Amino acid sequence: MQVNGKPYRTIWPTADHAVEIIDQTRLPHEFVTVRLENMRDAERAIRDMWVRGAPLIGVTAAYGVALSMRHHASDAALEASCGVLLAARPTAVNLRWGVERMRAFLAPLPEAERAEAAWREAARIADEDVEINASIGRHGAELFRAMREAKQRDGRSGVVNVLTHCNAGWLATVDWGTALAPIYAAFDAGIPLHVWVDETRPRNQGASLTAWELGQHGVPHTVIVDNAGGHLMQHGLVDMVIVGTDRVTARGDVCNKIGTYLKALAAHDNGVPFYVALPTPTVDWTLQDGVQEIPIEERAPEEVTHISGLCEDGQVRTVQVTPQGARAANYGFDVTPARLVTGLITERGVVKANAGAMEALK
Numbered sequence: 001m002q003v004n005g006k007p008y009r010t011i012w013p014t015a016d017h018a019v020e021i022i023d024q025t026r027l028p029h030e031f032v033t034v035r036l037e038n039m040r041d042a043e044r045a046i047r048d049m050w051v052r053g054a055p056l057i058g059v060t061a062a063y064g065v066a067l068s069m070r071h072h073a074s075d076a077a078l079e080a081s082c083g084v085l086l087a088a089r090p091t092a093v094n095l096r097w098g099v100e101r102m103r104a105f106l107a108p109l110p111e112a113e114r115a116e117a118a119w120r121e122a123a124r125i126a127d128e129d130v131e132i133n134a135s136i137g138r139h140g141a142e143l144f145r146a147m148r149e150a151k152q153r154d155g156r157s158g159v160v161n162v163l164t165h166c167n168a169g170w171l172a173t174v175d176w177g178t179a180l181a182p183i184y185a186a187f188d189a190g191i192p193l194h195v196w197v198d199e200t201r202p203r204n205q206g207a208s209l210t211a212w213e214l215g216q217h218g219v220p221h222t223v224i225v226d227n228a229g230g231h232l233m234q235h236g237l238v239d240m241v242i243v244g245t246d247r248v249t250a251r252g253d254v255c256n257k258i259g260t261y262l263k264a265l266a267a268h269d270n271g272v273p274f275y276v277a278l279p280t281p282t283v284d285w286t287l288q289d290g291v292q293e294i295p296i297e298e299r300a301p302e303e304v305t306h307i308s309g310l311c312e313d314g315q316v317r318t319v320q321v322t323p324q325g326a327r328a329a330n331y332g333f334d335v336t337p338a339r340l341v342t343g344l345i346t347e348r349g350v351v352k353a354n355a356g357a358m359e360a361l362k
């Protein structure tokens with residue numbers, strides 16, 4: 001996508017074999033890029049959420065392995081770097097997918113060939129992500145076309161109102177995004193639409209990142225508090241919900257940012273279609289029951305007790321929003337059962353969230 005008219009990806013290799021990323025913790029008020037020089041830089045970028053979003057986490061980890069191989073390419077170094085990167089965040093299956101793909105690709109190679117081969121494979125994974133997400137966009141845009149036609153047949157406004165939670169835009173991937181890819185594709189195709197953007201506490205990926213992305217692309221949008229979605233659905237102001245995901249089980253249970261499950265319940269109660277956009281590597285075929293089996297990351301309580309923002313003097317500061325000493329729990333994700341999911345928008349098309357239909361994704 002573009003930033004102030006200049007094409008960007010979220011991560012790119014440099015001529016001197018470093019990796020540059022957009023530091024997403026500085027958005028929306030500052031656009032800052034950071035160089036990752038070694039595997040530890042990549043691990044920290046993932047752990048501290050300079051980069052976030054399941055597909056981008058996987059690609060960053062793949063580059064982390066490649067950065068490691070430039071310094072030490074032994075079997076022991078390969079195993080050690082994979083172990084460190086896997087431990088950076090537990091929920092997005094793409095992290096494990098990216099690391100395992102690099103490990104399987106490199107292990108059979110002679111040590112002397114691993115550094116250059118790793119660099120090429122990480123770049124391939126990044127380029128594949130872009131192609132996958134563009135395809136998700138094309139398939140998902142057809143849902144907007146169908147929704148617009150249905151509304152016109154009913155004599156209603158032709159504007160498609162879509163609600164999204166967290167950030168599953170191009171900032172969560174290498175480019176295009178997953179949940180936002182259909183929105184960009186439909187918007188670019190001239191389909192009138194408007195996006196309700198859940199702020200997504202506690203880190204406000206919606207208010208800070210999705211709103212920034214949509215503003216950069218000129219997509220009409222309104223930021224809302226997380227708890228407003230059900231009210232909007234009850235009043236017919238939401239035509240569909242599209243979210244991303246960090247892991248989908250073989251039976252179609254969907255793990256995504258905390259609060260997604262509540263949106264799915266409200267959508268189900270109001271007859272609003274609830275779609276999940278994902279690249280097929282996000283499916284974890286080893287799991288069935290998402291609620292019982294998917295590890296849910298718990299992050300620092302300070303992400304709940306404090307909030308950052310732009311002050312009137314132009315400085316970005318962090319302030320405490322809870323009483324001194326108040327305890328806080330910070331669960332990063334929840335799981336939406338497949339029964340609440342209308343469809344999975346993938347690079348291979350839209351499929352039902354059930355084991356039978358998902359066979360087509362293998």
Ligand SMILES: CSC[C@H]1O[C@H](OP(=O)(O)O)[C@H](O)[C@@H]1O
Pocket residue numbers: 052053054055165166167168169172173177178179205243244245246256257258332
């Ligand atoms: C396309 S994956 C986006 C997914 O990742 C986000 O989590 P985080 O910002 O903590 O990495 C959130 O779950 C999004 O839906």
